[in-house]
Amino acid sequence: MINRLISFSLKQPLLVFCLVILMAGLGYWSLTHIPIDAFPDVTNVQVQILAEAPGLSPVEVEQLVTFPIEVAMNGLPRLTEVRSISKFGLGVITVVFEDDVDIYFARQLVLERLQSARESLPPGMPEPEMGPITSGMGEIYQYFLESDSLDLMEQRSIQDWVIKPQLRTVSGVTEVNSFGGLVKQYQILVAPEKLLSYGLSLAEVFAAVENNNSVVGGNFIEHASEQYIIRGVGRAQTMSDLENIVVKTMNGTPIYVKNVAEVTTGAEVRQGAVVMQARGEVAAAIVMMLKGENSREVIARVKTKIAEINKSLPRHVKIHPYYDQTDLVEKTIKTVRTNLIEGGLLVIAVLFVFLGNMRAALLVASVIPLSMLFAFIGMKWRGLTANLMSLGAIDFGMIVDGAVVMIENCVRRLSHANPDEKRGNVIESATKEVARPVLFGVLIIIAVYMPILTLQGIEGKMFTPMAMTVGFALLG
Structure with missing residues (x-):
């Protein structure tokens, strides 16, 4: 079967070239659609x-x-x-x-x-x-609010009621966690001595505030072929509305909330604070990414949305990021890219020195990008992410091992061939001579990684993508 495949490939070079171009195009498309992270998500x-x-x-x-x-x-x-x-x-x-x-x-x-x-x-x-x-890698973006005129309570209110709802509309964002600052509350500070003087209990104040701070529907009335909606509007809009809630009536005289308590604005009880870069306390937030999303794309959308939000905020309030997972991802990509480029150039140099033929060296080196593109197709198919573990473990020496053996045998046979013998026949014979050993050699290398695929838990999530990526690259 291997010999027939080699003979067919040598007789149909145009078809093989078209298939290679198709594979390369599909590999490039897969590369642009693979989620890119710094490390594998082991959550x-x-x-x-x-x-x-x-x-x-x-x-x-x-x-x-x-x-x-x-x-x-x-x-x-x-x-x-x-x-x-x-x-x-x-x-x-x-x-x-x-x-x-x-x-x-x-x-x-x-x-x-x-x-x-x-x-x-x-x-x-x-x-x-x-x-x-979300997951352990879901904290993709963190920021704080900077303002020289608003206090912590006003900053936190802007974060909770203006910024957070808009960021949650970004595709790929599952939650925005606010922390720091002061959460605004309308507080009713009851004076116990006044309750005693009026003969009231704290429960009565609770019930009065709860019952007098709501909106009730009352159906509708038909009049002149029209419907008039009836509703009881009793929701408090200002502190004055809360102060004027009637707690109880004694001898025809109403006792208001303001008679037994002080209504004011205050901060919710908190257990910590956020300080930032010697600025003192600030209001901050963490943007959480939906599990399985592409962090680079989500962060790009978040940045675009934040730029829009900054334009709509008061002039003295700005959103300042202090953590961006894109920086970590870009550094990881740079590391992988540097290793791949330097490794490829080193392989080409070594091949040229030992083969003594630049054409043969370049032909062997062409296996590297084609194998990588095929690996990207496999990664897309299996839903793997491109990260330091999955790409950083690829060894170009293993990838070109089979190609080196095959090209070296072809170069040797061509150098010893008779002048009358056709080059195509010599290449076909030389290729068939080492095809089976090369195939089994590649399969043996893949077999070395097979036990890694049996790992479970955190170890499996960490190392299984590496083994699968190396296997896809060797098959390519």
């Missing part, structure tokens, strides 16, 4: 559940929130691990699945169990939520 298939428990200590969070959710998650199909962290006012439950489970299917399973777990939580607790669909 397992996991779903995080974030459960807020305002005011509860870590002990109560574990007993009342974390444990019931953990129990509900046990027994899920293809589940490998359930772990949790209980902090002050927050419980984080991580549900880990087997590596070949689809992340969206895993989230669906968790969501179904989470519905039943909510019945076991204390009344009045916020609804538990699932974390964003």
